[in-house]
Amino acid sequence: xxxxxxxxxxxxxxxxxxxxxxxxxxxxxxxxxxxxxxxxxxxxxxxxxxxxxxxxxxxxxxxxxxxxxxxxxxxxxxxxxxxxxxxxxxxxxxxxxxxxxxxxxxxxxxxxxxxxxxxxxxxxxxxxxxxxxxxxxxxxxxxxxxxxxxxxxxxxxxxxxxxxxxxxxxxxxxxxxxxxxxxxxxxxxxxxxxxxxxxxxxxxxxxxxxxxxxxxxxxxxxxxxxxxxxxxxxxxxxxxxxxxxxxxxxxxxxxxxxxxxxxxxxxxxxxx
Numbered sequence: 435x436x437x438x439x440x441x442x443x444x445x446x447x448x449x450x451x452x453x454x455x456x457x458x459x460x461x462x463x464x465x466x467x468x469x470x471x472x473x474x475x476x477x478x479x480x481x482x483x484x485x486x487x488x489x490x491x492x493x494x495x496x497x498x499x500x501x502x503x504x505x506x507x508x509x510x511x512x513x514x515x516x517x518x519x520x521x522x523x524x525x526x527x528x529x530x531x532x533x534x535x536x537x538x539x540x541x542x543x544x545x546x547x548x549x550x551x552x553x554x555x556x557x558x559x560x561x562x563x564x565x566x567x568x569x570x571x572x573x574x575x576x577x578x579x580x581x582x583x584x585x586x587x588x589x590x591x592x593x594x595x596x597x598x599x600x601x602x603x604x605x606x607x608x609x610x611x612x613x614x615x616x617x618x619x620x621x622x623x624x625x626x627x628x629x630x631x632x633x634x635x636x637x638x639x640x641x642x643x644x645x646x647x648x649x650x651x652x653x654x655x656x657x658x659x660x661x662x663x664x665x666x667x668x669x670x671x672x673x674x675x676x677x678x679x680x681x682x683x684x685x686x687x688x689x690x691x692x693x694x695x696x697x698x699x700x701x702x703x704x705x706x
Contacts, residue, residue, distance in 0.1 A: 479503035483511050483554040485678050488534035488547065497678060505592075506666050507675060510657060511554030512591030513638040514649060515571075519585075520639070521648035529637045529649075540645035541597070541653060542692050549681060550640035552657070555633050556591060571628040572617045574652070578624035584650035589628065590616045591636040597646050597653040597693060613646075613655050614696040640679070644692045658688055660695065 485497040501507045519526035523537040523545050530553075532538075537545040556571075574588045595613040619625045639647070640657040647656055664672050664685045676682050 481507070481511075481554055481556075483507075483552060483678075485550065485552050486534050487550045487680055489680075492535065494534050495680075497680075499674075499678065501674065501678070502671060504667075504671065506659060506663055506671075508554075508591075509593035509638075510659065510675075510678070511552040511638050512556060512593035512636040513654065513657070514594065514636065515589035515591070516635045516637070518588060518590075518637075518649050529639070530635070532639065538639070538641070538647045540641070540647055540656075542645045543643070546641045546643075546645060548639055549642050550657070550679060552638045552640075552678070554636050556636045557633055570617050571630065571634075572620060573626045573628050574616065574619075575624050575626070579652065582651045584652045586650060588650045588652070589634075592617060593636075593638055593657070595655045595695065597655070598696070611693050612696040613691075613693050618696075642681075643689050646692060655692070658691055659685070661691070 479502070480500040481503055483499055483501055485499070486494055487497070489495050514520070514529045516528070516530050518529045520529050520532060521539045522532070523539060527536070532548060532551055534548050534551060537547050540546045570592050572590050572594070574584055574590065576582075576584060576586050578584070592615075594616040596616055596619075597611055598614045599611060616625070617627070620627050638657045644658040645656050646653045648654075659675075667675060676684075682688060
């Protein structure tokens with residue numbers, strides 16, 4: 435087993451190397467104004483996560499971390515529930531039994547090795563912190579989208595997007611393939627919102643390049659944070675986030691999307 439520094443340590447090293455912005459540093463050194471009270475803030479909610487990734491020498495390494503309960507972090511770990519069967523070159527394999535270096539079958543480029551696997555303990559029907567929103571999980575019933583699509587019931591998290599046909603753009607002569615959030619397809623009959631009473635494990639998979647893979651008979655995207663994700667994070671959060679992806683030095687290293695993403699709640703709009 436190869437042990438690596440935690441994501442928090444990697445983030446601290448990155449900040450030490452790049453330096454804190456002068457403006458922020460100056461504000462941190464300003465003395466408090468007379469009579470001023472420090473703002474009261476609720477404790478930050480954190481989630482437990484673990485990363486397994488493929489090193490350049492083809493060995494597997496691990497990172498364990500506690501990350502903010504933030505949509506960007508959540509999406510990186512929350513596509514597939516334990517037991518989801520992923521199509522690999524060896525046949526269907528449960529997501530929890532995958533290892534970096536194993537090859538999954540992509541729709542775009544055929545067999546591709548797994549570079550990164552994220553696992554998170556997801557808080558089911560509760561969440562840390564008073565007034566926090568409940569976790570959004572989705573059950574897709576067997577055959578919801580056609581024969582053996584999916585083959586069995588699937589449970590997905592907020593990070594799951596499936597490849598669907600959207601409305602054709604003007605002059606395209608047909609329908610476009612878009613990646614649509616599974617939780618945006620809830621109809622109360624075939625696709626159902628879930629709130630499990632206890633913690634569950636969720637997973638996501640990243641390849642060298644964004645692609646779609648088959649999970650339980652449906653086509654899902656591999657992990658990509660999406661264009662401009664860094665604008666949703668503070669400097670410290672971005673440092674911690676990139677520390678979870680040792681193959682990434684800057685946001686552009688995630689590359690381009692294999693397919694456009696449908697905007698939440700609107701199949702006709704897409705994010706490219």
